[in-house]
Amino acid sequence: MPSSEPGAAPLIEVENLDVVFGYGAQAVHAVRDVSFQVMAGETYGLVGESGSGKSTVLRALSGLNPDWTGNLRLAGRALERERDRTFYKRVQMVFQDPYGSLHPRHTVDRALGEPARIHGLDRVDRRIEQVLLDVGLGPAFRFRYPHQLSGGQRQRVAVARCLMLEPDVLLLDEPTSALDVSVQAEILNLLGRLRREHGLTYILVSHNLAVIAQMCDRLAVMNAGRVVEEMSVAQLRAAEPTQPYTRQLLTASRGYDRAAAEAMESFD
């Protein structure tokens, strides 16, 4: 596990991150003093329920939400509120809903070509062919429109679009929660293979502990904007969570149990 290498510098550092939406009495403190580090080549999981702040952390990191305070660093360099092209060349994001993240009137070719043109890359044709092969679609899909693709194929296109820039980091926001379980398995396998082949670093946000356990090395459990507990997946499996919230999440992930349901607490 990359995290265990002594002295290795983290690729991504989040330090005392706070995100507040709105002002005064209406203010919502979505992320509270969150800190964690992600090593190069690692898959780091952020797990929590709706409203826990996990996606907000990811959006602050990606530059989609400039309203944050604290310190964010990529490869040791501080990130500003506004990001330039060199940042997006290294960090790309996959969203939850493959139906919403592709332009309905742009072909796959145009969707894939756009980041390359923005960044002034050469050999766009070759790159498009290559990324389509990388995500298991092949050249037959190049001139199709999103409505001609299934949900799983669209998510593959979204991943391919990220790969066009040959990034180091992929931020994955619930990448399989809109998909059927059999398609979820295909996308998770694809993401695992791409990470190994391209040496990528992932931050994976999910409400599904099983997905996190399948994909990640380490994880942070979030609730009400805070990191409740950080641990390795091995510790999670060995049922070693120390926090009651994490234990409850683990129990619930194993299915319905009348007695467990009775004992569920609210941790708002």
Added chain:
Amino acid sequence: MTSPVPQTAHHPEPLLTMEDLWVRFHTRTGIVEAVRGIGLSVGREKLGIVGESGSGKTMTGRAVLQLIRPPGEITARRMDFQGVDLLAADERQMRQIRGERISMVMQDPKFSLNPVMTVGRQIEEAYRTHTRAGGREAREKSLAMLDAVKIRDPRRVYDLYPHEVSGGMGQRIMIAMMLIPDPELLIADEPTSALDVTVQMQVLAILDDLVSQRGMGLMFISHDLNLVASFCDRVVIMYAGRIVETCRADRLEEAQHPYTRGLLASLPEVDRPVATLPTLNRQDSWREEPGVDAFL
């Protein structure tokens, strides 16, 4: 393919029986067959209907309440609810059944609640439409129902509008509304998939009690195999509009059909890490082979 189906100990007689149910949509490009000749019955039990998107599970639930509009068309050899022929019932008769005797919880509260009416008044309305209760009684009953679905401050929530409540709370309000007329059969279409696990467990416990204590029948439509296996009594697995397999929920792990086996295998599990998740190898024959019946 069919493992022995349990006879629910106390109430073996079905509430609802459907034989050879078809749901077809007549479109410009031809006829789309969403449900293709299924047979099933529901007793005073928790019947899970699982399948992937497009398998026909939602359409099966909607067909029971005749909630499919043209160009959709429902046909069946028999659709019997407690002696009422649902196919022959006209709109007036259906209105007496919908909500009062059979009710339905939909997946998304955002589209199911009236945005310009307070939550409390909507629940009250559901109660007063089906009973002769007066205003005070309806209000008290509504507050008690909000409390039953674990809403912490029912009096405050009563006066809120749907946009002022969270998704999870909206879903519990929907459930309260559907349960207040005391239906004999509840059709729940992914009722808990928008909820956090804690609330999900609590809502399932409420439904569980209604079935075991009041003898309600529950059709629980879901894509979540683990949840259905741990929650329901019987399971029906649908693929391409047909029932490919049915079994006791606690025996789902022993399911035989390659589709069911494939779905189960593709689920990641916290305790069982695998290098690569098995993926489903769909066979054309699954679509063509005759389905099985899931009668009690």
